[in-house]
Amino acid sequence: GENVEQHPSTLSVQEGDSAVIKCTYSDSASNYFPWYKQELGKGPQLIIDIRSNVGEKKDQRIAVTLNKTAKHFSLHITETQPEDSAVYFCAAKEAGTALIFGKGTTLSVSS
Amino acid sequence: SQTIHQWPATLVQPVGSPLSLECTVEGTSNPNLYWYRQAAGRGLQLLFYSVGIGQISSEVPQNLSASRPQDRQFILSSKKLLLSDSGFYLCAWSQGHTGELFFGEGSRLTVL
Numbered sequence: 001g002e003n004v005e006q007h008p009s010t011l012s013v014q015e016g017d018s019a020v021i022k023c024t025y026s027d028s029a030s031n032y033f034p035w036y037k038q039e040l041g042k043g044p045q046l047i048i049d050i051r052s053n054v055g056e057k058k059d060q061r062i063a064v065t066l067n068k069t070a071k072h073f074s075l076h077i078t079e080t081q082p083e084d085s086a087v088y089f090c091a092a093k094e095a096g097t098a099l100i101f102g103k104g105t106t107l108s109v110s111s
Numbered sequence: 112s113q114t115i116h117q118w119p120a121t122l123v124q125p126v127g128s129p130l131s132l133e134c135t136v137e138g139t140s141n142p143n144l145y146w147y148r149q150a151a152g153r154g155l156q157l158l159f160y161s162v163g164i165g166q167i168s169s170e171v172p173q174n175l176s177a178s179r180p181q182d183r184q185f186i187l188s189s190k191k192l193l194l195s196d197s198g199f200y201l202c203a204w205s206q207g208h209t210g211e212l213f214f215g216e217g218s219r220l221t222v223l
Binding site: 006034036041042043044045046049089091098099100101102103104 | 143145147153154155156157160168170201203211212213214215216217
């Protein structure tokens with residue numbers, strides 16, 4: 001089955017800096033790679049996703065890149081703000097299966 | 112619009128007691144339903160998923176079970192809780208296996 005590794009487990013940045021979180025996956029058949037943000041005491045919410053036929057996707061200050069050959073994908077947050085502080089999860093899946101998540105990255109943005 | 116409700120929000124139970132967490136989805140039909148557990152340092156662990164009434168797939172062997180008595184209702188149960196069952200349990204739904212996963216607000220279980 002799929003296995004997703006996520007690094008780093010914690011990340012501290014200054015407001016305005018960029019943050020990068022990286023994930024690797026094991027199943028070459030996986031074709032969907034979402035990123036979720038979880039605020040304290042709440043359920044995770046989708047912030048951006050990418051499918052295997054795309055190499056990069058942007059949405060304002062966040063972007064995701066995918067390298068299918070190397071089986072890794074990354075989340076990039078630019079111009080970080082205190083409200084970006086949360087736990088971020090990457091995930092991967094192939095068609096017809098359930099999402100498998102990484103262990104999460106706790107991002108702290110200090111002002 | 113679709114909504115997902117999960118309850119109770121918090122639960123403190125003694126070891127050996129039973130458990131029932133409930134989840135319902137509104138505004139959609141025939142959703143895929145999921146139970147995940149979030150333990151400290153272990154991320155989101157898939158426990159069960161269901162593609163239809165009475166159809167349950169178990170991902171992790173344990174003393175928990177799931178049932179889907181109605182199309183939009185998903186229940187997580189245990190006959191006898193263990194200390195290791197403590198955690199944050201999240202119900203989620205998707206339309207088929209291809210789309211976005213929508214999570215409930217979670218149920219925090221503490222087993223003492």
